[in-house]
Amino acid sequence: MKFSKKGREISAVAIGGGTGLPIVLKSLKGYADEITAVVTVADDGGSSGRIRRELGILPPGDIRNCLMALADTEPIINDIFQYRFKNGELAGHSLGNLVLAALADIKGDFIEALSEVSDFLKLKGSVLPSTVEDIVLYAKTKNGEFIEGQSKITKSRVCYNNNIKTVHIEPEDAQAYSEAVKAIEVADQIILGPGSLFTSIIPNLLIKGIQEALCKSKALKVFVCNVAAQSGETDGFSAADHLEAILRHISRNFVDVMIVNSNFDGLIQKGLIPVKIDKKHILKHGTKLLIEDVADVCVVGHHDFYKLGQALESLWARGPLTEG
Numbered sequence: 040m041k042f043s044k045k046g047r048e049i050s051a052v053a054i055g056g057g058t059g060l061p062i063v064l065k066s067l068k069g070y071a072d073e074i075t076a077v078v079t080v081a082d083d084g085g086s087s088g089r090i091r092r093e094l095g096i097l098p099p100g101d102i103r104n105c106l107m108a109l110a111d112t113e114p115i116i117n118d119i120f121q122y123r124f125k126n127g128e129l130a131g132h133s134l135g136n137l138v139l140a141a142l143a144d145i146k147g148d149f150i151e152a153l154s155e156v157s158d159f160l161k162l163k164g165s166v167l168p169s170t171v172e173d174i175v176l177y178a179k180t181k182n183g184e185f186i187e188g189q190s191k192i193t194k195s196r197v198c199y200n201n202n203i204k205t206v207h208i209e210p211e212d213a214q215a216y217s218e219a220v221k222a223i224e225v226a227d228q229i230i231l232g233p234g235s236l237f238t239s240i241i242p243n244l245l246i247k248g249i250q251e252a253l254c255k256s257k258a259l260k261v262f263v264c265n266v267a268a269q270s271g272e273t274d275g276f277s278a279a280d281h282l283e284a285i286l287r288h289i290s291r292n293f294v295d296v297m298i299v300n301s302n303f304d305g306l307i308q309k310g311l312i313p314v315k316i317d318k319k320h321i322l323k324h325g326t327k328l329l330i331e332d333v334a335d336v337c338v339v340g341h342h343d344f345y346k347l348g349q350a351l352e353s354l355w356a357r358g359p360l361t362e363g
Contacts, residue, residue: 040214045170048072048073048074048226049070049071049073049227049228049355050071050072050073050075050222050225050226050227051067051071051073051074051075051226051227051228051229051230052074052075052076052077052222052223052226052229052230053067053074053075053076053077053229053230054076054077054169054229054230054231054240054243054249054260055077055078055079055231055232055233055234055239055240055243056078056079056081056082056235056238056239056240056242056243057101057234057235057238057239058104058232058234058341059164059232059234059235059239059265059339059342060076060101060104060105060108060234060262061104061105061107061108061240062108062233062341062347063230063232063233063263063342063344063347064076064105064108064109064164064346065108065235065344065348066342066344066345066347066351067164067230067351068109068163068164068348069345069348069349069352070351070355071228073164074163074164074165075164075165075166075167075219075222075226076105076108076109076164076166076167077166077167077168077219077222077223077243077249078101078102078105078166078167078168078169078170078243079101079169079207079238079239079240079243080097080098080102080168080169080170080174081098081174081175081176081189081208081238081239081242081244082098082099082100082101082189082190083098083175083176083188083189083190084188084189084190084193085100085131086100086123086131086132086133086136086188087099087101087136088116088190089098089131089132090132090136090137090140091173091295094140094143094144094193094295095173096139096140096143096149096177097149097168097171098135099135099136099140100136100141101239102139102153102166102168103120103121103133103135103136103139104164106120106135106156106157106160106162106166107120107121107135107160109162109163109164109265110160110161110162110163111160111161111162111163112161114158116160119134119135120133120134120135120138120160121133121134121135122134122135127201133323138156139152139153139156142155142156149168150168150171151299152215153166153167153168153257160239162329165218165222167216167219167222168217168219169215169216169219169243169246169249170213170214170215170216170219170246171216172210172213172214173332174208174209174210174213174242174246175187175188175207175208175209176188176189176192176206176207176208176238176242177192177206177207177208177209178192178203178205178206178237179203179204179205179206180202180203180204181202181203181204181217182202189238189242190195192206192237192238192265192272193238193271193272194271199220203237203272204287205287205288206237206238206241206242206245206288207245208245208246209213209243211234211245212247213245213246213247213331214246214247214248215220215246215247215248215249215252219254220248220249223249223252223253223256223258224255224256224301226253226256226258227258227259227355228259228260228261228351228354228355229253229256229258229259229260229261230260230261230262230263230351231260231261231262231263231285232262232263232264232265233263233265233266233342234262234265234286235269236265236269236272236273236274236281236285237273237284238272240285241284244285244288244289245288250289250290253289253293254289254290254291254293254298256293259295259296259355260293260294260295260296261294261295261296261297261298261354262281262282262285262294262296262297262298262326263283263297263298263308263333263342263347264278264281264297264298264299264300264314265281265314265335266300266306266311266313266314266341267306267311267312267313267314267315267340268311268312268313274312275312276314277314277315277316277317277320278297278299278314278315278316278317278321279317279320279321279324281314282294282297282321282324282326283324286324292324292325292326294324294326295326295327296326296327296328296329296354297321297327297328297329297330298329298331298333298347298350298351298354299314299316299321299325299328299329299330300313300314300330300331300332300333300334300342301316301330301331301332302332302333302336303334304334304336305336305339306339306340308339309340310341311339311340316330318330329350329354331346331350332346333346333347333350334346
């Protein structure tokens with residue numbers, strides 16, 4: 040059993056969505072005892088969007104990926120849940136999404152379905168939606184245009200060239216899922232990101248109750264910056280731009296430390312743009328900075344869960360940085 044420097048088990052909460060959140064969850068499995076994923080439910084594209092529109096339930100895709108990251112089952116179970124149909128009317132659907140949808144119909148409640156799947160997968164942690172309400176994400180561009188829907192925000196050409204200014208959700212007073220708030224309140228360490236900044240990370244902060252809990256929390260709060268700029272969302276963004284985008288959506292800065300990748304190998308060759316490290320612009324906001332090689336050399340543009348786990352654990356072991 041692992042114990043925190045406070046003499047009790049380490050409880051960690053990871054907030055986000057997309058492909059970034061499962062990587063963080065795998066990182067946390069190396070040193071945290073209690074792991075909770077708080078997942079965005081703004082997704083309206085692909086299989087998740089179809090299920091959401093046709094069945095009126097929360098989009099299951101990001102939740103499914105987090106479940107698999109924390110699952111303690113045979114590899115074949117992971118293969119089955121992640122299997123995506125290629126032909127026919129089911130083309131594009133993940134079997135795991137359909138399992139969650141079927142259980143939600145059987146149980147009459149998505150949360151109960153999530154609980155059943157978690158038990159079946161012998162989850163080493165918890166996966167929770169940030170809200171159980173049906174929310175729609177909107178983006179406001181620098182020229183004042185509005186884009187409706189998570190998938191359109193990501194794909195729309197008007198978002199290119201650093202053009203997203205802010206995002207908001209409707210209903211604006213959507214309430215946080217109570218268990219997600221409780222997890223944040225008792226956490227020792229909270230990790231935000233990596234992932235799509237405007238469509239996976241920030242939407243969680245717009246849920247009433249999530250931001251408030253983060254501001255009150257005494258946990259070490261860490262923002263993991265993306266390795267490379269994301270086309271359509273953060274073209275041309277520096278590390279400070281990522282942080283400042285978050286600050287535009289919150290009442291005060293609660294980010295204690297920001298982790299920024301130092302290894303740019305292979306990014307340019309893959310047509311990716313490394314996130315520039317502008318140290319002084321980050322430090323001026325009162326956020327400390329950890330510059331570390333956390334890049335995956337096999338999947339270029341992504342984080343390596345082992346390296347990231349080492350960085351996160353080191354932050355926990357020594358506490359908040361005293362210098363940038």
